[in-house]
Amino acid sequence: MTATIKDVAKKAGVGLGTVSRVLNNHPSVSEETKKKVLEAIKELDYNPNAIARSLKIKSTNSIGVMIPDISSAFYSDIVRGIEDIANKYKYNIILLNTDLKREKEKEALITLKEKKVDGILFISNTINDKLKKDFRKINIPVVLIATKDKNEEFHSVTIDNEEAAYKATEYLIKLGHNKIAMLAGKNDDPNAGIPRIEGYKRALTENKIAVREDYIFHGDYKFKSGFQNMLKIIKLKDKPSAIFAASDTMAVGAASCAMQHGFKIPDDFSLIGFDGIELAQYFYPPITTIKQPRYEMGAKGMEKLLKLIQGEEIEKGEVLEFELVERSSCKLKGD
Amino acid sequence: MTATIKDVAKKAGVGLGTVSRVLNNHPSVSEETKKKVLEAIKELDYNPNAIARSLKIKSTNSIGVMIPDISSAFYSDIVRGIEDIANKYKYNIILLNTDLKREKEKEALITLKEKKVDGILFISNTINDKLKKDFRKINIPVVLIATKDKNEEFHSVTIDNEEAAYKATEYLIKLGHNKIAMLAGKNDDPNAGIPRIEGYKRALTENKIAVREDYIFHGDYKFKSGFQNMLKIIKLKDKPSAIFAASDTMAVGAASCAMQHGFKIPDDFSLIGFDGIELAQYFYPPITTIKQPRYEMGAKGMEKLLKLIQGEEIEKGEVLEFELVERSSCKLKGD
């Protein structure tokens, strides 16, 4: 049997209240009894039962992390940021994969409710109305990471996707390119989809380059869709000289396709990605990209959640800085 | 206030015991009262309190996952396997990063003990004696993933690293190579280090190729160490024609280095990696590698743990199959 507070009290010859007090180092305990208790604790190799404690104080020091897929490089970095901060403040994280499925989100939420987590971090690229309704009803602080709701009803930490896409496209334009294709996300993705397309278009328009819809290819951010869309691009009579991909993985898929067909990066196509995952860095040639501060998004999200839990008033939407990191996949047009 | 079982009982006009019974669908409840209770539950939007339940039944349906770093591609895939199985059996996972630091492992263990997890999954490439002692003392089932202890005192799921390295090296030999270098791990790493070096040496020896210590380069499995060791290799007067890397990330680092210096893969160097992470697949050229069944390791580990929790007798060490996946980074010697 594992020792309880009662055993400790008996051994130390004090009441249980006293043991509890030294455990939570309450001031009003004499040094002497404190010593006795500490000794008994050591002798019995006693560990407090967090479950019992939680039941009593109605707080678990656990937070729930809902994530599309922990095995995705983009998301796992976020979780690392979360865990580091959580750990620092003695919180633990319960991890649930949602696969972006409404059904799994729903189940996850029920679990989290039953397990009485003190807060929830919801990581995704989108949030649907039903889930919002659930979040509203539940009486647990929530912060969204890498997504936000239109009305800013919930707290969130994101980057400015439109602006980032604008900068990426502008970078290509400044390099002299005027035929710039985009490997985009989907038109119904309010975070990584639409805003990045809009930023791309705005950069073009502001620089007096006509937007060509036939230069926009929609994909799912994965390697294969980058590869396949690139297949279409290299078949174009009027080829672009530069490409902006809405994810590094698609960028790499496109690069692989191009190289496999005898083209060179950046000689034949300048290429800029999005996300800043390791893959882009380690690819050859290393891919220039918009780096999202993934670790910081997680860390910041956790910090916000902590404040919310403590009842502090904080700003709703936190927009973090992205960074354009130049590597070797882009060059001056015609250089 | 959130509703409790008591509220439900009152509303349904029954005793709390009855509510508890329908919650755990105990057979001995009449259809009629069951209906009443269910109705009350719905009306009150009641959710059972898992904390209270856990305190009573002394089981939390949570398991602890100790992992070096969730943001590492290799480990995050394992966790996905774990979570899928856990989820299937209504278990949740509490995630703790250890960074392979004894101090963090120790703290993690205390936390897990206090939170009363039903079991622990320890993922690492090594396990030190102090931790083993802690595991022994703690009264919670443990299974090791991707590592094992020498005496097989603990349950584990691994691959046969020596054999895998043997196969990788043999593959290169069969391609006609006899000057094969190795980008190895460290000599004090009992899992990914030593056995892979031994497998490499055995393949050489069995094929009557002399082992050259100057062809073995030690690294930390990361990109940079692959890159830097490759720098040494290309400066060798007597260059190898093939390289076996103990991790895909080092293989990719080596390939980048080689390509950056004007060498071609596989023309100038045949290259085989280890692990089977996405990076190897998406690199250009795609890297031939020994694929570890990471997802399965996690899933299998979780299944074993579940059995242990249920008190079943199971085999101690489970050795999973690896797979040599051929891609485009190797070619016949002199072809």
Add this chain to the structure above:
DNA sequence: ATGAAAGCGCTAACAG
């Protein structure tokens, strides 16, 4: 400063 007692929300044994 400290002991005793109540109770967090639930399950399980007991009685009926």
Add this chain to the structure above:
DNA sequence: CTGTTAGCGCTTTCAT
């Protein structure tokens, strides 16, 4: 089949 009761291990008044 169902209501009542006694805890699970802890925190927190309330006395003393």
